[in-house]
Amino acid sequence: MFTDADRVCLDERPHAVVLARPFAKAGVVGALGAALALVGWPASVPGVVVLAVAAAVALRAAWRWERTRVLVTTESLVVVHGTLRRRSAEVRLNRIGPVELEQTVLGRLLGYGTVVAGDLEIPYVPRPHRVAGLVERLARR
Numbered sequence: 001m002f003t004d005a006d007r008v009c010l011d012e013r014p015h016a017v018v019l020a021r022p023f024a025k026a027g028v029v030g031a032l033g034a035a036l037a038l039v040g041w042p043a044s045v046p047g048v049v050v051l052a053v054a055a056a057v058a059l060r061a062a063w064r065w066e067r068t069r070v071l072v073t074t075e076s077l078v079v080v081h082g083t084l085r086r087r088s089a090e091v092r093l094n095r096i097g098p099v100e101l102e103q104t105v106l107g108r109l110l111g112y113g114t115v116v117a118g119d120l121e122i123p124y125v126p127r128p129h130r131v132a133g134l135v136e137r138l139a140r141r
Helices: 016-039 045-067 105-109 128-140
Strands: 008-012 071-075 077-083 085-091 099-102 112-116 120-126
Touching: 008 128, 016 045, 071 128, 077 120, 085 120, 099 120, 105 112, 112 128, 120 128
Parallel strands: none
Antiparallel strands: 008 071, 071 077, 077 085, 099 112, 112 120
16 A cells, blocks of 8 residues: 555544434434433333443444544555455545545535545545645645
8 A cells, every 4th residue: 555655644534523423323322222221120121222222333433433544645545444354445646637625515614525536535524625735736746
């Protein structure tokens, strides 16, 4: 993936907004579990199980977010994700055409967007203008 001459210029996680949906789901499921647990026996047993599921959903989302990286090196744009099975997608900067930036209204308000460079589309990039500008500058050299 990296050569000896490669230097990391940017190392970012996806924007934290990616955690909103799974955390909201975990909150709803957790509220249901808490309600069941508060009802008392015998509903408290499934309530505890439902609370555990809610915690697992939130933990999994946070873990995936933590283990995903967007890297811009002097030679390429790379997305790396996974823990046990580490995967990456890479586009060499010397083969990148125009870099596109897509932002919704919410993305503009919260400071994230999708960067499209070659065949690589990276959603939820924080400060996407900075990333796109860096990729374009490095690709021109």
